Amino acid sequence: MSLNRAENLELAKLLREKERRVSVTKIARFYPDTGSLRRELYPKHTEFFAAGSAYRERLMLAANRVGKTEGVGCYELTLHLTGVYPAWWVGKRFPDGVRAWAVGDTGKTVREILQNVLLGPVGQYGTGLIPQEAIHRVRKGMGGGDVIECVYVKHVSGGMSELLFKSYDQRRVAFQGTSQDVILLDEEPPHGIYVECLLRTMTTGGIIMATFMPLLGKTEVVKQFLPGFVDEKASRKLIIAGWNDVPHLTEEMKTELYTSIPPYQREARCSGVPQLGAGAIYPMAEADFVVKDFALPATWPCAYGMDVGWNRTAAIWGALDKATDTLYLYSEHYRGQAEPVVHTSSITAKGAGLVGCIDPASRSRSQKDGMHLLDIYRSLGLKLTPSPNAKEAGIFAVWTRLASGRLKVMASLSNWLNEFRSYSRNSEGEVIETEDHLMDATRYLIMSAQSAFTSPRAPDTEIIRRATYQEAGAWMG
Numbered sequence: 001m002s003l004n005r006a007e008n009l010e011l012a013k014l015l016r017e018k019e020r021r022v023s024v025t026k027i028a029r030f031y032p033d034t035g036s037l038r039r040e041l042y043p044k045h046t047e048f049f050a051a052g053s054a055y056r057e058r059l060m061l062a063a064n065r066v067g068k069t070e071g072v073g074c075y076e077l078t079l080h081l082t083g084v085y086p087a088w089w090v091g092k093r094f095p096d097g098v099r100a101w102a103v104g105d106t107g108k109t110v111r112e113i114l115q116n117v118l119l120g121p122v123g124q125y126g127t128g129l130i131p132q133e134a135i136h137r138v139r140k141g142m143g144g145g146d147v148i149e150c151v152y153v154k155h156v157s158g159g160m161s162e163l164l165f166k167s168y169d170q171r172r173v174a175f176q177g178t179s180q181d182v183i184l185l186d187e188e189p190p191h192g193i194y195v196e197c198l199l200r201t202m203t204t205g206g207i208i209m210a211t212f213m214p215l216l217g218k219t220e221v222v223k224q225f226l227p228g229f230v231d232e233k234a235s236r237k238l239i240i241a242g243w244n245d246v247p248h249l250t251e252e253m254k255t256e257l258y259t260s261i262p263p264y265q266r267e268a269r270c271s272g273v274p275q276l277g278a279g280a281i282y283p284m285a286e287a288d289f290v291v292k293d294f295a296l297p298a299t300w301p302c303a304y305g306m307d308v309g310w311n312r313t314a315a316i317w318g319a320l321d322k323a324t325d326t327l328y329l330y331s332e333h334y335r336g337q338a339e340p341v342v343h344t345s346s347i348t349a350k351g352a353g354l355v356g357c358i359d360p361a362s363r364s365r366s367q368k369d370g371m372h373l374l375d376i377y378r379s380l381g382l383k384l385t386p387s388p389n390a391k392e393a394g395i396f397a398v399w400t401r402l403a404s405g406r407l408k409v410m411a412s413l414s415n416w417l418n419e420f421r422s423y424s425r426n427s428e429g430e431v432i433e434t435e436d437h438l439m440d441a442t443r444y445l446i447m448s449a450q451s452a453f454t455s456p457r458a459p460d461t462e463i464i465r466r467a468t469y470q471e472a473g474a475w476m477g
Contacts, residue, residue, distance in 0.1 A: 025131055026127065026128065026129055026131075027075065027078055027079075027129045027130075027131065030071065030075055031045075031046075031086070031088075033088075036247060037247060037248060039088065041246075041247040042067075042071075042245070042246060042247075043245065044060075044066075044239055044240070044241035044245045045067065045071060045072055045241070045246075047239055048060050048072055048237075048239045048241075049072075049076060049089070049090075049091040050090050050091050051091070051237040051239070052076070052091035052092035052207060052209075053090060053091050053092050054235075054237070055207075055235045055236060055237040056201065056205075056206070056207055056208065056235040056236075057198070057207070057208045057210075057225075057234065057235060057236040057237070058207070058208070058209050058210070058236070058237045058238075058239070059210045059211075059221075059222075059225045059236070059237070059238050059239070060072055060073075060209075060210070060211045060212075060239045060240075060241060060272075061212070061213070061214045061222070061238065061239070061240045061241070061272040061273070062211060062212070062213060062240075062241045062242075062272045063213065063241065063242045063243050063268070063269055063270050063271055063272045064213065064243075064257060064261075064269045064270070065243070065246075065249055065253075065257065066241050066242070066243065066245065066246045066249075066272070067246065067248075068186075068211040068212070068213075068241070069113060069114070069117060069186055069211065070117045070129070072209075072211050073184045073186055073209055073211040074102070074114065074117045074118055074129050074184070074186075075129060076091070076184075076209060077100060077102060077118070077163075077182060077184045077209070078118065078129040078130050080092070080094050080098050080100065080161070080181070080182050081097075081098060081100060081130065081134070081153040081155070081161040081163060081182075082130070082131070082134045082153060082154070082155060082156060082161070083095070083096075083097075083155040083156035083157055083161075084134075084156050092207055094181060094182075095157060096155060096157050096159045097153075097155035097157065097159030097160045097161040097162070098155075098161045098162075098181035098182050098206075099161070099162050099178070099179065099180050099181050099182075099204075100161065100162070100163045100164070100180060100181060100182040100183065100184070101163075101164050101165075101166050101180055101182075101183045101184065101197070101200075102114045102118065102163060102164075102165050102166070102184045102186070103165075103166045103167065103168070103183065103184060103185050103186065103189070103197075104167050104168070104186045104187055105167060105168050105169070105187040105188075106167050106168070106169050107147070107167045107169060107170075109167070109187070110165050110166070110167045111146060111147055111148075111165075113186070114165060114184075114186055115147075115148050115165060116128065117129060118130050118151070118163075119135070119138070119148065119151065122146045125138060130151070130153055133154075134153050134154045135151065135152075135153060135154075136152040136153060136154050136160060137151075137152045138150075138151050138152075139151070139152075148165055149164065149165060150162060150163065150164050150165070151163045168187075168189055168190060168193055172190075172192045172193055172196055175193050175196040175197060175200070176196055178200065179200055179201070179203050179204050179206075180197075180200045180201055180204065180206055181201070181204050181206040181207070182206055182207055182209070183197045183200065183201060183206070183207070183208045183209070184209050184211075185197065185208065185209070185210040185211070185212070186211055186212065187212045188210070188212040188214075188215075188216060188219065188221060188222075189210070189221060191219070191220040191221055194208075194210075194221050213268050213269060213272065214268050214272065214273070215265060215268050215269075215425075215426065216424055216426060216432070217280050217421075217422060217424035218421060218422060219422075224236065225237075225238040226238065240271070240272045240273060241272050242270060242271035242272050242273070243257075243270055243271070254270075257269075257270075258270060265425075267283065280423065280424050281395060281399075281423050281424055281425060281431065281439075282398065282399055282402055282420065282423065284402055284403070286417065286420075288402075288405075289402055289405075289407060289408055289409055290408075290409050290410075290411050290417070291328070291408045291409070291410060291411065292410070292411055293330070293410045293411060293412050294410075296319045296328070296330060297321075300319040300320055300321055300322075300328075301319070301320055301322070301453040302317060302318065302319045302320075302351060302354055302453070303317075303318060303320075303354055303355045303356070303357065303445060303448075303449075303452035303453050304316060304317040304318065304347070304350075304354055304355075304356050304357070304441075304445065305318075305356070305357045305358075305387070305440075305441035305442055305443070305444035305445030305446075305448075306347075306356050306357065306358045306359065306384070306441055306444065307358075307359050307437045307438070307440040307441040307444070308343075308358065308359055308373050308377075309437070310336070310337060311336050311337065312334070312335070312336040312437045313333070313335060313336070313338070313343045313437070314332070314333060314334050314335075314415075314437035314438045314440075314441050315332065315333040315343075315347055315356070315441055316329055316331075316332050316333075316413075316416060316438050316441045316442050316445060317329065317330055317331040317332070317350060317351075317354075318330065318445055318453075320449070320453040322453075324406070325406055326405070326406045326407070326408060327401060327406060327407050327408070327445075327446065327449070328408045328409075328410065329407070329408070329409045329410060329413060329416065329442070330410050330413075331350055331410075331413070332413050332415055332416055332438060333346050333347060333350075334415040334437070334438065340373070340376045340377055340380060341380060343377075344377060344380040344381065344382060347382060348381065348382070352381065353383065354383065355383050355384075355385060355451075355452045355453075356377075356382055356383060356384045356385070357384075357385060357386075357387040357444040357445050357447070357448035357452050358374060358377070358384045358385070358386055358387060358444065359386075359387070359389065359440065359444060360386040360387060360388070360389045361389065374386065385448065385451065385452070387443075387444035387445075387447050387448045388447045388448070389443075389444070389447075390447075391431065391443070393447070394443035394444070394446065394447050395431075395443065397443070397446050397447055398442055398443055398446055401446060407446075415438055416438045416442075418435075419435055419436060419437070419438045419439050420439070422435060423436055423439050
């Protein structure tokens with residue numbers, strides 16, 4: 001039976017109303033009881049939600065495309081704003097309206113991601129996770145345009161929730177002052193901003209939810225959630241979610257994504273795991289190259305690499321076993337804010353005749369009276385040669401030795417190991433140049449290996465002393 005024009009118009013009207021109702025109740029479609037995307041197939045997501053009832057601080061280290069922003073952070077935030085919790089919810093509940101922040105790394109990403117996920121596109125507010133009927137008022141930012149500063153959301157208790165959008169580029173001062181019940185940190189925050197957010201929830205018994213990929217490795221924020229670092233008195237929970245923890249990524253999708261990701265980011269972007277180097281430049285377990293201190297054979301030639309500067313001057317000594325082409329790093333110098341004569345004294349104490357491979361920038365870097373640092377150190381008696389400073393080539397040379405087992409590090413080199421653990425790249429693949437002085441010195445040493453390791457010398461007395469405390473079976477030579 002065909003429909004007449006009036007009936008067709010009425011049917012079209014009903015279909016549009018159905019589409020509208022579906023679009024403004026988006027959150028109801030998340031985590032169903034049945035189907036291919038049913039709730040039980042998202043164990044890490046539901047574990048994160050459940051942990052909210054016991055932990056004030058939660059961190060999800062998540063791989064790409066697992067739903068950390070929409071399906072985890074913004075989903076739970078919406079539940080707290082409205083007070084409408086699903087029947088299966090066992091996590092944190094707020095009986096009244098809440099004060100909340102949704103925070104991203106820049107104003108641009110907050111507008112394009114968080115604002116869009118929670119509210120929907122401009123002109124279609126209510127089609128995001130916050131239902132249209134729950135949005136009481138939207139307040140734009142002082143600059144106007146599409147930037148939303150605050151959203152007032154109706155709470156099921158009859159009260160009102162207030163949601164502010166913030167970004168890390170507003171700096172720490174923008175996170176001071178007011179108390180909050182819920183704070184969502186959608187990307188990794190600077191440590192100072194994280195501390196401010198924690199202070200904002202102290203008097204309210206509020207919660208912090210952080211969701212991000214660990215592209216920067218073991219930062220201060222990440223470390224405070226990791227086993228071995230976490231304070232036993234702190235109320236913190238870590239959840240790691242990778243591609244294998246969600247059903248919506250097919251094997252074909254995973255393969256396509258994997259091949260498009262730079263190698264140094266794959267562990268973080270695929271598994272959400274930072275320890276072997278989500279962003280780490282040398283993604284290796286320390287057990288693969290750290291050895292117990294031992295007495296150096298007198299026939300092994302030695303040299304050192306040196307990175308100079310006022311805030312930190314560092315040097316690393318290596319001994320080369322030419323029979324196996326294995327370089328052993330055995331001693332270090334690590335001191336800041338001291339004159340060249342002080343550093344020189346420490347360096348010559350470890351072997352005055354050794355060749356040093358120095359940062360080539362020292363030829364143009366002056367410290368006093370217009371003299372170059374290289375000239376200053378040479379005048380003090382150090383035998384220095386500028387090293388090639390092609391950074392990526394040097395990193396590759398170090399990595400090649402580590403991966404092939406031809407670079408070993410004595411366990412007592414605590415400063416070198418500390419730098420190794422944080423030596424990483426940012427999300428753009430650029431080397432993060434903080435606390436990397438011994439890493440640079442190692443590059444200089446290895447890049448100059450052919451010319452630097454020429455003279456054998458007696459074993460360093462410091463190494464002999466340290467070796468006497470090691471088991472006899474750990475000695476070499």
